[in-house]
Each structure stands twice: as structure tokens, then as C-alpha cells.
Amino acid sequence: MKVAAILLLCMALFHQGHSNSCQGRCGSGIDSSYSCQCNTACERYNDCCSDYYTLCKEAALSCNGRCGESYNLQCPCHCNSQCSQYNNCCSDYSDYCSTGDSGATITDAEIKSLSETLFALDTNKASASQLTLDPQALVADSQTGSQSDLSSRPLYKYVDENTLFSRPTYAALLNLFDNYKRITGQAESFTSQQLTEQDTFLKETMLNTQLGRELFAFLYTKGVYKSEAEFIEDLKNMWFGLYSRYNGAMDSSGFEHIFAGEIKGGKVSGFHNWIRFYLLEKQGELNYYSHSFNGPWSGYPDVLGLQFHWDGYYKQVGSAVIGCSPEFDFALYSLCYIARPGKYCYLSLGGTQLILQTYTWDNSSYGNGKKYIGSAYPVSM
Numbered sequence: 001m002k003v004a005a006i007l008l009l010c011m012a013l014f015h016q017g018h019s020n021s022c023q024g025r026c027g028s029g030i031d032s033s034y035s036c037q038c039n040t041a042c043e044r045y046n047d048c049c050s051d052y053y054t055l056c057k058e059a060a061l062s063c064n065g066r067c068g069e070s071y072n073l074q075c076p077c078h079c080n081s082q083c084s085q086y087n088n089c090c091s092d093y094s095d096y097c098s099t100g101d102s103g104a105t106i107t108d109a110e111i112k113s114l115s116e117t118l119f120a121l122d123t124n125k126a127s128a129s130q131l132t133l134d135p136q137a138l139v140a141d142s143q144t145g146s147q148s149d150l151s152s153r154p155l156y157k158y159v160d161e162n163t164l165f166s167r168p169t170y171a172a173l174l175n176l177f178d179n180y181k182r183i184t185g186q187a188e189s190f191t192s193q194q195l196t197e198q199d200t201f202l203k204e205t206m207l208n209t210q211l212g213r214e215l216f217a218f219l220y221t222k223g224v225y226k227s228e229a230e231f232i233e234d235l236k237n238m239w240f241g242l243y244s245r246y247n248g249a250m251d252s253s254g255f256e257h258i259f260a261g262e263i264k265g266g267k268v269s270g271f272h273n274w275i276r277f278y279l280l281e282k283q284g285e286l287n288y289y290s291h292s293f294n295g296p297w298s299g300y301p302d303v304l305g306l307q308f309h310w311d312g313y314y315k316q317v318g319s320a321v322i323g324c325s326p327e328f329d330f331a332l333y334s335l336c337y338i339a340r341p342g343k344y345c346y347l348s349l350g351g352t353q354l355i356l357q358t359y360t361w362d363n364s365s366y367g368n369g370k371k372y373i374g375s376a377y378p379v380s381m
Contacts, residue, residue, distance in 0.1 A: 020035055020036055020049055020050065021049055021050075021051055021055075022038035022048075022049045022051050022052050022055045022056050023051070023055065025038040025049075026038050026039075026052075026055055026056035026059070026060065026074070027039055027056070027060075027072045027073075027074030027075060036048060036049035036050070036052075037049070037052075038052055038055075038056055039056075039074050040074055060075050060076055060077070061076060061077060061090055061091070062090055062092055063079035063089075063090045063092050063093045064092070066079040066090075077089060077090035077091070077093075078090065078093075079093055105222075106222055106339040108346050110218075111335065111336075111339055111340075111345065111346065111347060112346060112347060112348040113348075114214075114215070114218050114335065115332065115335070115347035115348050115349060115354075116348050116349070116350075116351075117214055118211055118214060118215065118328060118331055118332065118335075119301075119328075119348075119349045119350060121209075121210050121211040121214060122211060122301070122324060122325050122327075122328040123325075124164075124167055124169060124170070124209070124325035124326075124327065124328075125300050125301060125323055125324050125325050125328065126159075126160070126164060126300050126323040126324075127299075127300070128299060128300070129160070130159070130160035130163055130164055131156075131158065131159055131160070131164075131300060131322075131323050132156075132157040132158040132159075133155060133156060133157060133322070134151075134153050134154065134155060134156075134157040135151075135155065135291050135294060135304070136150070136151035136152070136153060136155075136290070136291075137150035137151045137289070137290040137291070138290065138291055138292070138294065139290045139291070139292050139307070140292070141292055143290075143292075144290075144292050144305075144307055144316045144317050145316050147289070147307075147309075147314050148289065148290070149287065149289045149290075149309075150289060150290045151288055151289060151290055154281050154282075154288055155277070155281060155288040155291075155306070156277075156278045156281055156282070159278055167325075168204045168208065169201075169204045169205050169208075169209065169325055169326045169327045170275070170325070170326055171204075172197070172200050172201040172203075172204040172205065172326070173201060173205075173259070173275060173326040174275070174279075175197045175200070175201070176197055176198065176201055176255070176259070176260070177259075177260055177276060177279070179194045179197065180256045180260050181251070182260070182261060182262050182263050183262075183263050184245045184246040184249075184251050184252060184262055184263065184264040184269070185245075185246040185247050185249050185251055186249060186251055187249040187250050187251055188242055188250060188251055188252070188253070188256070198236065198240050199236070201326075202232050202235055202236060203232075204327075205326055205327035205330050205331070206231070206232060206235065206327070206330070206331070207228065207232070209327045211325075211327050211328060211331055212327050212331060215331045215334065215335060216228060216231050218335075219231065219338065224338060234367075234370070235334060237366045237367060237370070237372075238254060238334075238337065238366070238370065238371075238372055238373050239253065239254045239255045239334075239373060240253050240254075240255050241253060241254075241366050241372050243361055243363065243364045243372050244363070244364070245262070245264060245269075246264060253372070253373075254337075254361070254372055254373025254374065254375075254376075255373075256270075257269065257270035257373075257374070257375055258270050258271075258272050258273065258333065258373070258375060258376055258377070259272070259273045259276060259329075260273075260276060261273075261276060261310065263310075263313050266313065267313055267314055267315070267316075268308075268310050268313045268314060268315035268318065270375060270377075271310070271315060271318050272318060272319060272320045272321075272376070272377045272378070273320060273329065274320045274321065274322045274323065274324075275326070277306070277308075277318075277320065280310065285310065285311045286308055286309070286310050286311070287308060287309045288306065288307075288308050289306075289307040289308050289309065290306075290307045291304050291305055291306050291307065292305045292306075292307065292317060293305030293317075293319065295352075295354075296352055297349065297350065297352060299323075300322060300323025300324065301321045301322060301323045301324035301328065301349065302321075302322045302323060303319060303320070303321055303322065303354065303378045304319065304320060304322055305317050305318070305319045306318045306319070306320065318377075319377050319378040319379070320377075320378065321354075321378055332347065332356060333356065333358070333373075333376045336356045336358050336376060337358045337373050337376060340358060341358055341360050341371065342358060342359055342360045343357075343358065344356075344357055344379065345357070345358060354378060355378070355379040356376055356377065356378055356379065357375075357376065357377060357378075357379050358373070358374075358375070358376040359373075359374035359375040359376065360372070360373070360374050361373065361374035362374075
């Protein structure tokens with residue numbers, strides 16, 4: 001009997017000692033046995049504990065110590081694996097919690113820093129004297145589906161092909177465009193020459209440029225890849241490996257979808273490369289209608305959200321990084337897919353934020369369950 005009384009006394013003293021604190025109670029429901037509360041209602045009823053704002057408000061805006069916690073309606077932002085899907089992660093979620101498929105922690109700050117480095121290393125980008133645009137009609141987002149040709153002239157006024165396209169990375173990209181059937185449902189197959197062209201593109205962009213080597217060096221230091229050979233082999237699989245978008249045919253790949261463009265369901269799908277756009281427009285196969293977004297950059301690279309018809313098929317918004325080199329385009333998409341698969345990827349180019357969205361292809365895989373690239377493009381907003 002005495003033991004029970006002592007236990008009850010200890011419990012009462014413990015409860016009293018914690019009744020005036022929010023330690024371990026943030027977001028909990030109203031409990032009248034406590035002298036103060038630790039949820040958002042306490043602000044309205046003026047009965048918050050003295051440490052509520054420190055423990056529950058300031059801490060609730062950070063993922064420090066909260067990674068993987070269960071969803072709590074009371075929290076203003078979240079730190080679990082679903083927060084990216086619902087766009088309610090805390091601002092420092094990537095710094096504390098986010099990892100790529102490799103398991104290597106790559107923070108948003110590191111991605112932004114690397115993207116600035118790659119931006120500075122893009123010596124093959126077009127200069128103002130090598131590329132001139134004529135954007136013409138700017139439309140609101142609500143008008144992008146109207147399929148109205150509001151621009152009487154081509155988007156590309158001038159491209160210095162002799163200088164740009166003679167460079168090895170540009171030449172390697174140009175050799176790939178005619179290797180694909182654009183209609184989904186038609187199986188793709190490659191000759192030995194076309195497979196060699198894929199290898200050449202990877203070699204020229206990722207191994208023979210300082211920009212590509214910088215990307216590898218970063219991923220190597222993060223433990224994502226153990227060698228250049230592993231790096232190139234994985235890029236080849238994730239970008240050029242075939243999978244089926246329609247009716248079981250091996251008809252698509254990440255590279256075809258993003259760089260060359262496809263037709264699916266009676267409309268243009270993918271198509272996020274400025275060089276491909278220029279070439280088709282020059283050949284009379286693509287008709288530029290308008291743009292709904294023009295990035296804040298004064299030089300190249302820039303970002304545009306485009307409306308156009310491609311030989312009878314419409315693209316409502318096809319965003320692309322304009323004027324960059326093939327290696328820069330390929331490196332940014334690769335970095336974001338490796339570090340932020342299926343998520344927003346926050347970059348910095350010349351001090352200005354650029355967001356890329358990546359998507360995984362979840363219906364098939366390569367290697368030990370790795371996912372192909374489904375899509376990736378600049379978020380035009």
C-alpha cells in the first residue's frame with residue numbers, strides 16, 4: 001500500500017513538473033489536466049505554455065530532428081517522405097532529410113552551388129552574337145490551350161550554326177535526333193552505328209568537357225559513383241534504356257522524350273531542347289505560336305515556356321533552357337534526376353533560381369531496381 005502511494009506521488013510530481021512546458025507535447029490536443037496548452041488553439045485562447053513559441057512554433061518550421069515523423073495536422077510544414085508530393089515540406093527539408101536513390105545525402109545548398117559552378121563552366125553556350133530570338137506574342141497561362149498562332153515569324157531569328165554546330169558536343173547531339181520514331185507505340189531499335197552515337201554523346205559531353213567532369217567529381221565525392229565507367233554506364237541506362245509508353249512496345253526513353261520529343265495521345269509529349277526546336281522550325285516542320293514564360297536572365301542560357309505545332313500536333317507548354325550547350329542541358333537534368341528523382345530540383349544560375357521537375361518511370365527498371373528517367377523540364381513560373 002505504501003509503495004502504491006509513493007508511485008502515485010511521484011507521478012503527480014512528474015506531471016506537475018512538466019505541466020507548464022511544451023516539451024514532447026507540441027501539436028497535441030487540448031488536455032485540461034495541464035495548466036497550459038501546446039497547440040494552435042492556445043494562441044486563440046491565450047493559454048499557451050511559456051515555451052510554446054520556442055519549442056512548437058520555431059521548431060515546427062524546421063526539419064532539424066524531425067525527419068520521417070508522422071503527419072501532424074497541427075504542424076505548419078512537414079518532414080516525411082510524402083511532403084514533396086503534397087508540396088508542404090519545411091524549407092530546410094532537403095538540408096536535413098532528403099536523399100537521392102543512391103542513399104547519398106545531397107542538400108539543396110550543394111545542388112545550387114554545383115549548378116552555379118556548371119553555369120560558369122558552360123563555355124560552349126551561345127553568345128548574344130551567335131543566337132537571336134524573336135519571342136513575339138506573350139500569352140497568359142489561361143490562354144496556352146487556345147492553339148492560336150499569335151506569332152507571324154519564327155522564334156529563332158539567327159543561329160550561328162557554323163560556329164556552334166561544329167563543336168563536338170553539339171555535333172554529337174545532332175547525330176542522335178534522327179534515331180527515333182516520334183509516335184509512341186512504334187518500337188525503337190538501334191543499329192550498331194546509332195549505339196556508337198549514344199556512346200559518343202556521353203563521352204563528348206561528360207568526359208571531354210570540364211563541365212561534365214565537374215559533375216562526375218561531385219557525384220564521386222558524394223559516393224554515388226565509384227568510377228567514371230560506372231558513371232557513364234548508369235547515364236546510358238537511365239537516359240537511353242528503352243521502355244514502353246504505349247501498348248507494350250519498347251517505344252521510348254528519357255532521352256527521346258526530353259531531347260527529341262514524342263507524339264502520344266494526339267499531342268506533343270516531352271520536347272524540351274532548344275536545338276531540336278530550332279532545327280525543326282528551320283525545316284518548316286514546326287510552327288511557333290507564342291510563349292507563356294520568359295525567364296529573368298538577360299543573356300544565355302534563358303528559359304522559355306513555348307506553345308507550338310509540330311507537324312500537326314500541338315504542345316501547350318514546352319519549356320526549355322535556351323542557348324545552353326548540350327553538356328549543360330544534359331548535366332543539369334542528370335544532376336536533378338540523380339539527386340531529386342520525381343521532385344522539384346532547385347538550381348541557381350547566375351544568382352537566379354531555376355527549378356527543374358523530374359519524373360521517374362515506375363513501370364520498369366534497369367540494374368538492381370533503378371528507374372529510368374520518365375521526364376524532366378524547367379518549371380516555368
